[in-house]
Amino acid sequence: MVTQAFKELAILNVAKRGMPKLRITFTPHPVAAKTPEQLHAYVEGNDPVSGKPMMKEIVDALTVPLSADEKKTGVVQVSIGPEKYGPDTPKNLQQFYHDNGMTDFLPVIIPTEEAVEEMLKGTSRKPDELVGKMAGGAYPPWSYTVRQVAINAVMAGCKPEYFPVILAIASSGTPSLMSSTNSFAYAAVINGPIRDKLQMNYGIGALGPFAQSNAAIGRAWTLVSRNLANGGIAGDTYLGSQGNNLNYNNLIMAENEQASPWVPFHVQKGFKAEESVVSLFRGLGIVPGQGARGTSTDTPKYEEQFSDLFSVFTGFFGGLVVADPLIAANLKGRGYDTKDTLIDWLYKNTTQTVKDYKSRDFAYGFDYPRALKGLEPYKTWYAMPDDAVIPRWPHRDDINVIVVGGQTNAFFQGGSLSYTVSVSIDKWA
Amino acid sequence: MNRRKMLSLLGASPVLLVGLPANAEPTKTSAEAKSAGASSSLGKIEGLNPKGTPPPVQLFPMAPRLDSLDGKTVWLVDTGFEGGGYLLQQIQLWFKQSMPNVTTVFRRKAGPYMEDDPALWKEIKDKGHAAIMAVGH
Numbered sequence: 001m002v003t004q005a006f007k008e009l010a011i012l013n014v015a016k017r018g019m020p021k022l023r024i025t026f027t028p029h030p031v032a033a034k035t036p037e038q039l040h041a042y043v044e045g046n047d048p049v050s051g052k053p054m055m056k057e058i059v060d061a062l063t064v065p066l067s068a069d070e071k072k073t074g075v076v077q078v079s080i081g082p083e084k085y086g087p088d089t090p091k092n093l094q095q096f097y098h099d100n101g102m103t104d105f106l107p108v109i110i111p112t113e114e115a116v117e118e119m120l121k122g123t124s125r126k127p128d129e130l131v132g133k134m135a136g137g138a139y140p141p142w143s144y145t146v147r148q149v150a151i152n153a154v155m156a157g158c159k160p161e162y163f164p165v166i167l168a169i170a171s172s173g174t175p176s177l178m179s180s181t182n183s184f185a186y187a188a189v190i191n192g193p194i195r196d197k198l199q200m201n202y203g204i205g206a207l208g209p210f211a212q213s214n215a216a217i218g219r220a221w222t223l224v225s226r227n228l229a230n231g232g233i234a235g236d237t238y239l240g241s242q243g244n245n246l247n248y249n250n251l252i253m254a255e256n257e258q259a260s261p262w263v264p265f266h267v268q269k270g271f272k273a274e275e276s277v278v279s280l281f282r283g284l285g286i287v288p289g290q291g292a293r294g295t296s297t298d299t300p301k302y303e304e305q306f307s308d309l310f311s312v313f314t315g316f317f318g319g320l321v322v323a324d325p326l327i328a329a330n331l332k333g334r335g336y337d338t339k340d341t342l343i344d345w346l347y348k349n350t351t352q353t354v355k356d357y358k359s360r361d362f363a364y365g366f367d368y369p370r371a372l373k374g375l376e377p378y379k380t381w382y383a384m385p386d387d388a389v390i391p392r393w394p395h396r397d398d399i400n401v402i403v404v405g406g407q408t409n410a411f412f413q414g415g416s417l418s419y420t421v422s423v424s425i426d427k428w429a
Numbered sequence: 430m431n432r433r434k435m436l437s438l439l440g441a442s443p444v445l446l447v448g449l450p451a452n453a454e455p456t457k458t459s460a461e462a463k464s465a466g467a468s469s470s471l472g473k474i475e476g477l478n479p480k481g482t483p484p485p486v487q488l489f490p491m492a493p494r495l496d497s498l499d500g501k502t503v504w505l506v507d508t509g510f511e512g513g514g515y516l517l518q519q520i521q522l523w524f525k526q527s528m529p530n531v532t533t534v535f536r537r538k539a540g541p542y543m544e545d546d547p548a549l550w551k552e553i554k555d556k557g558h559a560a561i562m563a564v565g566h
């Protein structure tokens with residue numbers, strides 16, 4: 001049984017997983033937040049897709065003998081079409097890529113053979129080398145080569161020198177377009193010498209549209225997710241109810257290592273300072289912290305402001321502090337000698353009641369079943385009284401800190417973003 | 430390959446897919462863009478296909494059906510989406526009232542919705558005759 005809102009997803013999913021005739025009965029949508037009487041009416045009513053009585057359809061699905069199609073076995077190859085399109089005018093080809101869902105609906109660079117060959121000069125890897133696999137939605141993953149990644153890097157407007165970053169991201173198998181009904185956002189933190197080599201912006205306006213490398217690298221991640229993994233098809237591989245504007249070019253953040261008083265993020269993750277590394281995050285987004293408690297005092301306690309901001313986030317995703325160097329310097333001067341000391345404070349002092357925790361949808365869908373399986377801390381949390389106070393996040397490592405910005409003011413942003421993986425960029429150069 | 434074509438190959442009805450956008454293989458293009466492989470002419474260029482490589486689809490036969498549900502045990506599996514369990518409880522009530530010879534067993538699948546639960550599948554195979562799974566919220 002599937003609710004009506006997921007009709008297309010259900011039909012395509014069972015087909016791609018090899019049971020295209022799987023018998024599905026649809027119910028009205030939603031079934032959440034409905035009274036027993038309302039749900040009883042659903043059961044007594046009709047399947048909104050077939051128009052047939054729901055329970056008769058279910059009983060028939062379990063008892064009517066299988067057809068020949070339903071017994072089929074074998075393997076079906078899936079084509080992606082011709083190797084190239086055209087010849088046609090650039091204008092027509094541009095529209096062709098849009099019409100066939102291969103873009104973010106902003107103008108792209110047409111990936112001609114010549115442009116792709118030029119992009120391939122940005123890496124020492126062979127064009128036919130397998131880079132990785134990526135799943136767009138709840139389907140088996142697609143695979144892709146260096147050349148296939150290069151085509152998307154061209155479309156996004158990348159220069160060849162950006163290409164190792166795109167390959168590193170693609171090799172992680174992490175799509176920036178997620179199939180959930182949540183509208184996920186993705187972020188990449190870039191560290192090391194590559195930042196200056198690519199003239200990335202980590203100063204004034206670092207998170208805005210003020211550098212070609214920041215913009216094109218982020219956009220390429222979305223096109224890679226769209227085309228190499230078949231992600232981002234609304235109703236099929238993308239179900240985010242509202243969508244997320246960050247999906248256009250994601251949140252690309254080069255850390256301001258020169259102005260930070262703390263060790264760079266990639267060094268925290270075990271890399272050498274002279275290595276170039278991209279670290280990926282997944283979550284719901286990022287929110288500016290201006291106007292937080294105490295910002296107008298002459299002794300601002302930024303750690304309290306971070307905590308205030310995180311208090312409105314779900315703890316299901318990690319907390320990411322994106323601090324301007326001015327804030328980082330202030331915290332360092334007040335005794336936070338390392339990022340870890342700040343993370344320790346945030347973990348201990350950002351809390352919630354068990355009642356509030358249990359009421360969150362992520363807790364119901366993910367943590368409660370983990371509690372039933374005996375996993376900690378969920379098992380302990382679910383056994384505590386409603387008024388007990390617990391940490392906002394399950395683990396201390398769910399909190400991360402990076403330093404970004406141009407020091408024009410002591411501002412920060414807070415992300416509901418979980419760290420997932422760090423990948424060497426140098427290995428893809 | 431578009432959804433209609435792919436599902437036709439797999440045996441599903443393309444009628445269900447009318448109006449859906451393209452999936453893997455382009456469906457909407459100018460006549461010229463369809464002529465892949467032709468040499469470039471004045472003012473015209475060729476663009477490469479940016480798609481990745483999908484895996485082949487292994488077809489699986491469905492499980493044999495029962496002659497009837499009379500005297501049988503049906504598992505009702507809640508995958509953990511909000512509201513799914515409550516809907517299944519109403520279905521359980523329907524069986525009790527409308528098909529009292531059918532025994533129903535309600536279970537919430539272990540772990541979050543995306544995690545497998547092989548122990549439950551084994552339990553259903555060993556002790557049950559059929560299963561109804563609820564997905565969606």
